[in-house]
Amino acid sequence: MSNFANFSEIDVQTGDSIVIVGENKVGKSNFIRGLQLILDPGLSERDRQLGLEHFWDGLGEDKLGETIEISVDLTDFTHDPRLMAHLNDCVVDPGPPMVARLTYRFQPKSNLGRAPDSLADYEYIIFGGSDPDMAIGSSLRRMLPLDVQVALRDAEKDLASWRNSPLRPLIEQLASSLDEATREEIQEQVNDAQSELAGHVEVVATAQQISDRLIAIAGEQHAVPLTLGLAPTRVDALLRSLRLLIDNGARGIGDASLGTANLIFLALKSLELDRLVADGERDHTFFVIEEPEAHLHPHVQRLVYRYFLGGAADEQDDVPPLTTILTTHSPHIASVTPIRSIVLLRHDALEDATIAVSTATAPLTERDEADLQRYIDVSRGEIFFARGVILVEGDAERFLIPAFAEALDIPLDMLGITVCSVGGTNFTPYVNLLGPQGLNIPHVILTDRDPNGASAPRVRRRLINVLELRERGIDYRHMDADAVIARAARFGYFVNSNTLEPVLFTGGLAEAMQEIIEEELPIGDAKRAELQKWVDDLDDLDEDGLLALIERIGKGRFAQALAPQVDDDTCPDYIRRALEYIRNAVA
């Protein structure tokens, strides 16, 4: 995409499905709009004739004369000869994998012969392959459409109106599939119900009452015989009046909560997509749902999008001819997104343009991918939306780091910095994901030194593993632990002198920690005296003993309790350096 809306120049490679995440106004909808210019059959010629406001703002006053271009490269279509036939003239690389390209270009008219005076001198072309003369017609867009569901706020209204209802094609299919015998049977059942209703003694009485009054007013000659009944009706009209009901037919869709209506809407839509392909009206759908989280409960969000993002395909033999594209703010959706599907849009202040990065090309190994897929839950899903990430080992840090940050006047939330626990010491998948070849999100690591007796502390190997992802051709074999640690600090990877809790204990929080232990644990006098001895003389601290006590409470719970007690003075140096590093990196 170049010169379009928020985008000066972006080139992004995506996975099988695409989940576009990014802050408000960063250009998620414009990204979709760009795809629509190429693939949406619903856009008119006028819609495709852009205005000055569609040029990248960074062009300033020099918009006239510039060209907007949006291209999509498609792969993985060679299994389906129909798709290959559609894309026949669009191939730009025979592969494998074979690549077909579709391009929208908004340009000064080709036969103008002078600089354009206004947008009246502009034209758009949509073409396949690398030859601008190979125009793409509406038939391709009809058969491979981009189908956009705008934020699902009107689901209820769409369901209520027959014309727009995704229920309509299903009912029409039902009506046309009935054979004569079935139609007659339905007609009979309706007639029976009709006569039973009309024959009811109360109904007859009401009809009689009306008849009597008629006679009283107009006399026997003018009054016509009256009965009460349902309007006489044919089967087709009857079927059209079918409506979706919930709660065993007790209530209509209009009475459902917004979430339910949206869910039903999506189910119907999904059925419609299947039907369009089965009937040969489409060969592939690029199915876009904008901000699906709007009115769905978080756990339903996860279920629904796991279905659309390919979870469903595992149970079906044939993969549906569908490419799902979502835009979202929701960590719930991010957390169920296949790790390779994330496209991150981010504002680049220097360029004053939105840039795009994708996980599809991040140098993740298969194991990395599996690890991340397993570990990225809702809270870790936040990293996709973050401007900066602090990677930590466990829950203790997750609770304490924000507290220290606050004490240091570094407002993490305001700066868009997320603390993410990797649940252990394997930082490599995360560094691959966040590193310059991945999502390129600034990040720091906080990790323990973990001394290992006479051998080198465990942190040495751990840091070398991540350093090897960031710098090439360095030989670490002759570097001792301190040399490696010094090197790592330049990348924002910081190490303490021991383990977090003993470091805090000796760093000024001994009394606060003593208080929490005594409050939380039923400990005997001997233990109490020992603890007091550690507080009195920090040199006497038995680190293993302390850790054993804290582990009885639970490190996370202990940290939560400790968090309110921390301040500027008690912040360990490695944490301070990490916080300052990330603050400067996101500024």
Add this chain to the structure above:
Amino acid sequence: MPSRNVSAAYLAQAVDLADNRGQQVAYDSRGNCVVLAGPGSGKTKTLVLKLARILAEDVRAPRGAACITYSQECARELTRRLERLGLREAPNLFIGTVHGFCLRHLLMPYGRLAGLPVPFPLTVATQKQSEQAMKRIGDRLFGVGHPNKPIDLGRHRRSILDRTSIVWTSEAELASWAVGYEAELRRAGLVDYDDLVIFGQRLVSEHDWVLPLLQAKFPVLAVDEYQDLGVALHRIVKRVVFDGGIRLFAVGDPDQSIYGFNGADGALLHELAERGDVERVQLQLNYRSASSIISASEMALGEARGYQSNDPERQAVIAFVECADGLRGQAAYAVTEIIPAALAAKPGRELGDIAILYRDYRAGDIVAEAVAAARLDFVRVDTAAPYRKVALTSWIEDCAAWCAGGWREARPQLRGLLDRWLGFHRARLSDAEAREEMQKVTRLLWSLRARDGLARDFVVALRTGSLDALMAAEPSLADQREQVERMAAALAAGGPLADLDLASLGGRDGSPLHLNLLTLHSAKGCEYDVVIMVGLDLGSLPWRNESPDALRESRRLFYVGLTRARDEVHMLYSGYVETPRGRMYWGRSPFLNELERRMSEAEE
């Protein structure tokens, strides 16, 4: 149920096939099928119905079928007959020559990607450019007045595809001429017709990825007149069918292979037909000719084919006529004796039901002179014709037919004319552009409707209104433009067709009121009540001292001439031929001696 957007008119006609086992088997075939179709066996009908069925039942857009045939004229005939079944040329239906197929469906979409050493965008050299380049290089290599002939250069390039082979280098002069000529074309940024097929063949042979793409677009490939299409197409067919999984429906008759000088060879079709993965169907019934003409033609061929006449009772005339005064005398005899008698012999018979066939355009000149002297209207098809038939000239002729009254009954259909018009644009047009073009051309044609009037004025109006702009914008039409210019020149005052009216331009082939003058080669695929063959003398058919191969082909040419006739065949000869060295009394054609002898033996 999959949707059907194809007319079902073919179903009504397909009922007729039930009486002809071969046709029915071909129509019902599901896999690769080769139909060996003798003269008059209804092969075009079978092919057209089968294509309609395939499009209706076996493929669905954007996938489709390609139908390759020998010439622009054959393609036009197929298009016309498919149109009557409600099928038009569409993005998923290609009907055209092997050159058109290679250009539009192989080289244009894939040539660049494959890195073929030809200049893009592809521009086909005009006939003139090509002749000049050939002459320039020939003169440079061998000196002015050298004995090498362009026709041999063409044959060498078309028939020997492997240039590292000994066969290629063994004719060293032709090989170096070919290489020099091709380099000369490339310097001018051009390719010629033979290049299209040669590179088309290279593309499918050398690049595996082309096969699935082609198969996706055209899962079915039909080939008409297979025996005349040459070895390059044969390789393309074998590659895309047996390696690429495309389904083949090929039709042809090895006995009618008469384009050996083009590298064509009837044996190629036999080779396909005998394969285990191809169904072979033989059509035996001849709907055209009377039985005696059928048996005479088999005697002339010297092979028993066992063809049966559909109407065994029909009477026929088979006459051997010696005429004084050589070709001139033969033409005069045809005009003064045979034609009046033939017209009188059957009520309703018109000049259009009669054809005079000859060996080459020089003979055609003599015949045309005699016919013109007798003030008979005629249509002439040979290399001396005022213009060569190409897609654009055919389009102009069909537009003339539409404007001259065809619009009343939709023959031809306007929609078909418009689709073909759009097809002339090298690039696919955007929807809006296509709409605009169609409106423009429709308005123009509507305004040019006229009962009568000269063809000249029509062509001028059509050119100013649309054609000239198209030809200027599309360099790929340069070669066709040359033929349009020739057509215009012929129609201009003082030109050979100056008096032609609009309806006649529209009906230039198959007009009922025009006598047909054709070379034996051009007569292929045609049929007439009465066929008059002139120049059946040794030194003309066959030439003297022909090689055994050439002699066999001359015999097939004679066979093609005989089998054009429904009711009457007149074979005219003089016993001598005129040569640059004077009159040579070599006797009449040995084919006649042989035929007469066999016929009388058969009678005994």
